[in-house]
Amino acid sequence: MGMEQENEYAIEVEDLVVRYGDQTVLDGVSFQIRRGETFVILGGSGHGKSTLLRNLVGLMRPFAGRIRINGQDFTAMSDAGRMEVRKKIGMCFQGSALFNSMSLADNVALPLREHTKLKESTIDIMTRIKLELVGLGGYEDYLPAELSGGMRKRAGLARAMAMDPEIIFYDEPSAGLDPIVAAGIDMLIRKMQSTFNLTSVVVTHEMASVKLIADRVCMLRHGRILAMGTLDELAASDNPFVRQFFERRPDEDQEDRDDYLRALTGGSERTAPGPQEPEDGR
Amino acid sequence: MTALTALVGGAGRAALNQLYGVARVCVLIVDTLYWLVAAPFRGKGLRIRAAVECFVEFGYHSMPIVGLICFLIGAIMAMQASYQLARFGATQYIANLVGVAAVRELAPLMTAIILTGRSGSAIAAEIGTMKVAEEIDALDVMGVNPTKFLVVPKFLAMVAAIPCVTVLAMFIMILGGFVLSTMVLSVDVGLYIENTAGALQLKDFATGMTKSVFFAIVICWVGVYRGFQVEGGAEGVGKMTTSSVVTSIFFIIIVDLVFSALFYFAV
Numbered sequence: 001m002g003m004e005q006e007n008e009y010a011i012e013v014e015d016l017v018v019r020y021g022d023q024t025v026l027d028g029v030s031f032q033i034r035r036g037e038t039f040v041i042l043g044g045s046g047h048g049k050s051t052l053l054r055n056l057v058g059l060m061r062p063f064a065g066r067i068r069i070n071g072q073d074f075t076a077m078s079d080a081g082r083m084e085v086r087k088k089i090g091m092c093f094q095g096s097a098l099f100n101s102m103s104l105a106d107n108v109a110l111p112l113r114e115h116t117k118l119k120e121s122t123i124d125i126m127t128r129i130k131l132e133l134v135g136l137g138g139y140e141d142y143l144p145a146e147l148s149g150g151m152r153k154r155a156g157l158a159r160a161m162a163m164d165p166e167i168i169f170y171d172e173p174s175a176g177l178d179p180i181v182a183a184g185i186d187m188l189i190r191k192m193q194s195t196f197n198l199t200s201v202v203v204t205h206e207m208a209s210v211k212l213i214a215d216r217v218c219m220l221r222h223g224r225i226l227a228m229g230t231l232d233e234l235a236a237s238d239n240p241f242v243r244q245f246f247e248r249r250p251d252e253d254q255e256d257r258d259d260y261l262r263a264l265t266g267g268s269e270r271t272a273p274g275p276q277e278p279e280d281g282r
Numbered sequence: 283m284t285a286l287t288a289l290v291g292g293a294g295r296a297a298l299n300q301l302y303g304v305a306r307v308c309v310l311i312v313d314t315l316y317w318l319v320a321a322p323f324r325g326k327g328l329r330i331r332a333a334v335e336c337f338v339e340f341g342y343h344s345m346p347i348v349g350l351i352c353f354l355i356g357a358i359m360a361m362q363a364s365y366q367l368a369r370f371g372a373t374q375y376i377a378n379l380v381g382v383a384a385v386r387e388l389a390p391l392m393t394a395i396i397l398t399g400r401s402g403s404a405i406a407a408e409i410g411t412m413k414v415a416e417e418i419d420a421l422d423v424m425g426v427n428p429t430k431f432l433v434v435p436k437f438l439a440m441v442a443a444i445p446c447v448t449v450l451a452m453f454i455m456i457l458g459g460f461v462l463s464t465m466v467l468s469v470d471v472g473l474y475i476e477n478t479a480g481a482l483q484l485k486d487f488a489t490g491m492t493k494s495v496f497f498a499i500v501i502c503w504v505g506v507y508r509g510f511q512v513e514g515g516a517e518g519v520g521k522m523t524t525s526s527v528v529t530s531i532f533f534i535i536i537v538d539l540v541f542s543a544l545f546y547f548a549v
Binding site for chain 2: 163
């Protein structure tokens with residue numbers, strides 16, 4: 001296996017299959033993410049984006065398939081190996097997941113205190129730099145509960161950046177924020193990417209954000225990749241679901257049922273919903 | 283036929299679930315011991331400061347309530363003992379009864395039960411809330427082991443705090459009996475002290491302290507285990523917090539029984 005720097009791709013996913021019980025959530029997903037690009041995973045609620053993200057950061061183990069991070073097989077690694085890889089990745093959680101009992105400074109300093117032997121004075125300076133970076137200079141002693149949602153997201157980003165990661169994951173960065181604050185977060189994502197040449201993976205369903213930040217987009221539907229490419233390529237797509245998503249049209253009942261049957265029968269063409277199909281083996 | 287299949291299947295599934303639970307408890311135990319004993323020697327550190335903070339919370343802050351309850355229980359025991367002993371004119375033996383019962387049994391047990399309600403539930407609620415808020419996931423993604431970060435400091439603190447509080451509880455429970463006997467039941471002060479000192483042996487103290495250490499282990503692990511079991515939202519936290527108290531008290535009684543029997547028959 002080549003060393004980290006020789007590899008063109010930061011993340012490679014091959015035929016990923018994820019199941020909850022006997023329900024298949026991701027079904028043969030493959031893609032590659034280049035170093036330094038912002039890759040957006042797009043899709044409606046319940047189509048497997050969050051599951052995909054949880055697999056990429058190793059919070060879940062897939063049923064089948066392979067994930068390589070910096071050329072190393074992340075899925076086959078021991079827990080100790082995964083811990084090492086995780087020091088080089090950062091993640092911003094949807095609800096920011098800051099430790100509520102700790103001040104912002106302590107939150108940001110936590111990975112440094114756990115993983116490095118830096119002096120407390122150095123950690124203090126680094127913490128200030130990271131908080132300054134996300135526009136929260138002067139808020140070191142605040143508790144997460146004393147901040148607004150947008151500020152918490154920023155603090156979560158500062159914490160994710162604490163160890164100077166190579167790859168950063170964002171789970172729904174603009175969910176629950178007003179458009180102005182959400183735009184601020186988008187700008188921050190861009191800034192991080194351009195300043196530090198970070199590889200960014202963003203899970204979202206906000207088309208407005210996607211237009212601002214995405215280099216490439218992959219669109220999930222029912223656990224499969226429906227379309228992948230640059231935003232322009234997707235916008236020019238004539239796939240009805242891609243169009244529907246871009247034009248923000250609601251599902252029509254007829255269409256939904258049609259699609260459901262198609263999913264059941266493995267993609268064979270079907271124009272009108274026939275009589276109720278028996279579900280195999282249940 | 284289908285009823286039979288369902289019955290056997292149900293029993294099998296229930297057994298598997300139980301086994302799975304046992305396996306998870308074992309993993310938790312091994313993990314805790316690894317991060318407590320082995321990891322610090324490999325330069326992976328121990329969070330002493332967090333452990334001290336937990337010690338203050340579990341031990342120091344629980345002293346007033348443990349003290350008050352144990353004082354009252356000591357007084358109650360003296361009254362109940364006098365109810366029978368007075369018929370034989372043997373009220374001076376209240377001292378023996380209260381002393382031995384407090385040190386061997388009631389002080390460790392009451393301390394453990396109060397700390398289950400006070401701290402075991404708090405551990406379950408804290409870890410459960412962290413799990414719901416993705417904070418546990420955040421630790422994982424940062425490469426920080428949740429057992430090392432959350433469980434080990436609490437474990438250390440609990441195992442240190444409960445025996446300390448138990449010693450206090452023993453003393454205060456005897457004091458409660460003493461105050462009631464001498465002031466209300468007019469037992470001679472000197473005689474009470476003499477009888478207490480005469481009745482208690484080092485063995486009694488050892489019994490009580492051994493139990494208290496194991497109670498501490500039970501309280502901590504049950505709280506942690508229930509905390510990590512939380513699924514869903516606030517409702518899940520509430521459910522598992524309640525469950526942690528019930529499970530913990532159940533296992534405390536079992537441990538109590540085992541060690542009482544052990545010290546009664548074997549030592």
